[in-house]
Amino acid sequence: MLIGVPKEIKTNENRIALVPAGAEALVGAGHTVFVEQGAGLGSGFPDAAYEAAGAGILPTADEVWQRADMIMKVKEPIAVEWPRMKQGQLIYTYFHFAAAEDLTRAVIDSGAVALAYETVELPSGELPLLTPMSEVAGRMAVQEGAKYLEKVFGGSGVLLGGVPGVAPGEVVIIGGGVVGINAAKMAAGLGAHVIILDISLDRLRYLDDVLPKNVDTLFSNRYNILESIEHADLVVGAVLLPGAKAPHLIKRDDLKRMKPGSVIVDVAVDQGGCVETIKPTTHEKPTYFVDGILHYAVANMPGGVPRTSTLALTNATLPYAIRLARDGWKKACAADRALGLGLNVVNGKVVYPGVAEAFGLPLVDVQSVL
Secondary structure, three states: OEEEEOOOOOOOOOOOOOOHHHHHHHHHOOOEEEEEOOOOHHHOOOHHHHHHOOOEEEOOHHHHHHHOOEEEOOOOOOHHHHHHOOOOOEEEEOOOHHHOHHHHHHHHHHOOEEEEHHHOOOOOOOOOOOHHHHHHHHHHHHHHHHHHOOHHHOOOOOOOOOEOOEOOOEEEEEOOOHHHHHHHHHHHHHOOEEEEEEOOHHHHHHHHHHOOOOEEEEEOOHHHHHHHHOOOOEEEEOOOOOOOOOOOOEOHHHHHHOOOOOEEEEHHHHHOOOEOOOOOEOOOOOEEEEOOEEEEOEOOHHHHOHHHHHHHHHHHHHHHHHHHHHHHHHHHHHHOHHHHOOEEEEOOEEOOHHHHHHHOOOEOOHHHHO
């Protein structure tokens, strides 16, 4: 198979979908790998490292897209890339379709096969290709939130860990999944008082067992969310409905209950956000204010730490990429139900329920395209 790895062009996105070791594994299995010139530099991987691994270097993205049977990316194709997608081409990346109708319709029109990292799902419910970036984003949420609480950035001037004689900051985390538990670990490690909310009692029991004593668990309902955010210095949105749009759990009017200069970091922004006032931002301009509350909403947070993120992501995505290249997407997805759940749009047909529901589009049974 001909595998293409274009450079990521979303603002300040420095990750790459394939490291040199991955290219070496694919080339060693008999496949051809093309990498766009300079695509790995942001993550610390020069072109020479890919050439040493047996990959070819192409000077433009157009050439990579035109020649490849499978495109490996990190983030969803943006508008300038849509005309490069072609009929029957497998695109293996994060898509987050349910929050992006224009992207959904562009992929439908292209006839490409969209296999989304974020909806590959194991029988246990684990999302193995989303997990590593959720781990990074959860930890970054607290790191960034702590920074933007500083007065120089417009925050209230609270140090999350406090000092002897001064109470620590209050951190509220909505969602106890992978993002939530990693955010809680970081916030607790800094010495903050943490409240983490979830709708699963089993998950809350687990969190109560494994997290330190400065973390309290609460059942997630409207009353508890409102009570918690009134005292919060930092709120982390960590809600995930796989492949679907996140619900708005904090409404605009709710911001009036929060302390001026407090910070919201909504990690769910790439799925529409769990805060009504959230809108995607970039690493270049990461924050904005609504009603005196600082909002941080970078949709590709892990792109801020690309070396760590690229290595973590490709550890998870490469084994599936090897299978897709070896067997082709149809055979690979038919043989592995978890991988098959990654199919969202196939040859102009929506095959993932959350995407069809988000935009009122016809849903086609995935088995019919396999």
